[in-house]
Amino acid sequence: MVAIPDFSAGAMENWGLITYRETALLYDKTQSSFLNKERVAEVIAHELAHQWFGNLVTMKWWSDLWLNEGFATFMASLGVAEVEPTWRADRNYAVDNILSVLTLDSLESSHPVSVPIDDPKRISEVFDEISYRKGSTLIRMMTMFLGEEIFKKALHNYLVKYSYQNAEQDDLWRELTAVSQEYGGLARNVSVKEVMDTWTTQTGYPLLTVSRDYSQNSLTVTQKRYLALNSRSPTTSSWWVPLRVLCASDAQDSNEPIEWLAANEGVTTEHRFEHGADPDEWVLFNADMIAPYRVNYDKGNWELLIAALNSKHTSVPVLGRVQLLSDAFALAWTNQLDYNIALQLANYLKRESEYLPLSTGLKALAKIENVIKRTPDYGAFQKFVRKLIGETYFKAGGLATKKIINGDDLNSVKLQTATSAWACRMKVPGCEENAIELFRSWMETDNPDENNPIPLDLRRTVYCVAVSRGSVLQWRFVLARKQRANVAAARDALLHALTCTREVWILTQYLEWAITDETEVRRQDAAAVIVSVTHSTVGYYVAREFIYNRIQDIYNAFNSEGRRLGGIIKALLEQFTTQRELDEFLKWRENNSKYLEDAKLSVNQAIEKATVNIAWLNKNRRSVVERLRELSK
Structure with a gap:
């Protein structure tokens, strides 16, 4: 394994010589934070997993890139969890992956996990969260509904059978189905292919709507695709959905059997389930986040869940709390749930x-x-x-x-x-003052390159506050420290801090450095610098003009690399809040389309995100702000 000083990718799994960015491989306990250490472990585990998934067995065509990247992502979580069990990487990475998928895959402009690729220019675009994170999420789902023993045995057979060859997803389905049938098969006599094709060959994920009949101990479930722009015409998509349902009395029992909502159930008519919850007990779907889907409940069940969280939140499992928070705010965002419910739910976060x-x-x-x-x-x-x-x-x-x-x-x-x-950021009294005091003590330290009194994991926050609240003096101090830093993790934190300034001329200079050879910004870091400036309050305006006026130079600096250009456009448009901003961009795109040719998917997703933002503000801003004011009293 070797670290390369200027490397555009995070890492590359070359058989016999795995290459990494310095930040993804090198760890120094005096300069690297705990979060840096976790990142190094995750990337190494990911690249080592590729020796089996990608190198030993390679996907037949880019359409099934997820067989490489999804497996490497999933196996990385298992590897890190095995080496450092207290980190809970298996659980933490699963949550990160699912939440990321639920955001991106709610866009109509997303794509299936197994996506047809008929143009070489489109290949780089599918190296995204769908191939990596949704792929990993679906693999985890299979381990949970098949069981680890069956999954491991089938995966062993798959790797042996296709060693030094190419495979496609149907090859994996056959091996999983064969072993599953040895153990009696899945419930309802469904095959792995029948289940998984609904998740890999169509875009998106389901929203389950649950309505309880409190007098009959039963409930009905419907399914439809969840979309960030809920007003769009309904889709015909449906899924085989694994269900594990908890109620208050069995909340700590993680061995509830998995039931299935078939792809033809709950689509045109409500599908009825029996359950054992009393009328005063809450019911919770997907409490272990077995699959990427959202759940909406009738008002009565939401109120029971809110009461439970605000009285004894630990009565709801940790992943169940994650799911509830994510679902409530996503549903409120698309006007399928009253924001009063989402904000009442969030109130328990105080504890x-x-x-x-x-x-x-x-x-x-x-x-x-x-x-x-x-x-x-x-x-x-x-x-x-x-x-x-x-x-x-x-x-x-x-x-x-x-x-x-x-x-x-x-x-x-x-x-x-x-x-x-x-x-x-929220101006909690004393926070910024403490950050500025810590930074000042660093500036006054003898030999600040060797002696930094700021705790490692708090440095990003302290640096950014000090540079934002400071003048060119603080900015130049950080720049000098970056120039002398010889550990990549330390340089990375300082590089980010430089984007926090509110000085327009400095931000303009920094953006210029990002696309100019032999400056303070290595080419591997250029896109990250532009994105970070774009995300800052003042920097947004500076970056917007820079992108519009210098797109040719940006395009040339990245050698027309569509993924990096797409990431920059996404960072810009996801902050649009007015139709005027979007119309201005659309007109600019018409005149500069040749520079965006290799980033079409990202640009379309960015436009959809901007449209979602604008629609939300027009419909919800006043009522949500009023509710926030009431809850702040």
């Missing part, structure tokens, strides 16, 4: 001490933040979040302690890091 549910809730709120941060209502949003996370921020350690409270516990470190970043 949440687990990283996964808290980060899920904050990510859901970040979607609202993204569309109102440049409006007069941003202050109301900040006040609401301050009330929500203020106590957790201080309990987790915050910045005032000037240290990581529980440095051996990865999830505790993540909790302290995430709440600190949010607390400073």
Whole structure:
């Protein structure tokens, strides 16, 4: 394995010589954070998994790229979990993957996991979250409904049979079905291919709508595709959906049997299920997040779930809390659930001490933040979040302690890091002041390149606050430290901090460096710099003009690499909040289409995201802000 100083990919699984970016392979305990360490472990495990999935057995055509990348992503979570069990990588990575899939795959412009590729120019576009993360999510789903023993035996047969050859997804289905039948087969006599083709050959995922009959201990379920633009015409898609249903009395029993909602059930008529919950008990679907789908409930069941979370949130399993938070805000976003319910649900986060549910809730709120941060209502949003996370921020350690409270516990470190970043952004009293004090003590230290008093995992937050609140003096100090840093992880944190300035001329200069040879920005980092500037409050305006006016130079700097150009366009458009911004972009695209030819999929997804934002603001901004103000009192 070798680290390369300027390497456009994260890593490459070459058989016999695996190549990496420095940040993905090199770890220095004095300069690299715990999160850097986790990233190194994940990437190494991913590339080693490729020696079997990709190298030993290679997909027959790019249509089944997920057989490479989905398996490498899934196996990485198992590998890291085996080496560092306290990190809970199997669970944490699964949640990250599913939440990412639920966002991207809600767009009409998404694509199937097994996607027809008839043009070489389209190949690079499918190296995306669908091939990696949805592929991994569906593999995890199979291990859960088949059982680990069956899955491992079938996978062994698959790897042996197709060693040094090419395979397609039907080859995998045959091996899984054959072993499954040895053990009695799946319930309802369905084959693996019948189930999995509904997940891999069509775009998107289902929304299940659950309505309870409280007098009969039964419920009905319907399914349809969940779309971010809910007003669009309905689709005919349907899935074989694995169901594991919990109720309050058996919430801690993880061995509930899996039932199936067939692809022809709950589509045109309601499908009825019996269950054992009393009328005053909540019912929860997908509590172990076995598959990527969303669930909406009748108002009565939502209220029972809200009451449970606000009285004793631990009565609902951790992944169940993640699922509920993600679903509630996504459904409210598409006007399929009242925001009162979503925000009442989120109210319990004041007492949440687990990283996964808290980060899920904050990510859901970040979607609202993204569309109102440049409006007069941003202050109301900040006040609401301050009330929500203020106590957790201080309990987790915050910045005032000037240290990581529980440095051996990865999830505790993540909790302290995430709440600190949010607390400073939401103006929790003392947070920014503590960051500035920490940064000042670093500036006043003898030999600051060797002696940095800022805790490793808090450096990104502290650096960004100090540069944002400071002047050119702080910016040049960070630049000098980056120039002298000899550890990639340290350079990366400093590189990001430089994008936090509010000085327009500095941001313009930094963007110029990103597309110019032999400057402070290596070409591997250029796209990340442009994206990071675009995401900042002041930088958005600077980056927008830079992209519009310098697209030819950007295109040339990236050697017409569509993935990087697509990522930049996505970063820009996902922050659009007005039709005027979108119309301006569409006109610009017409005049510059030749530069975007290899990024068509990303550009179409970006346009759809912008359309979603604009529709949400027009319909929901006033009512949501009013509710935030009420809950902040």
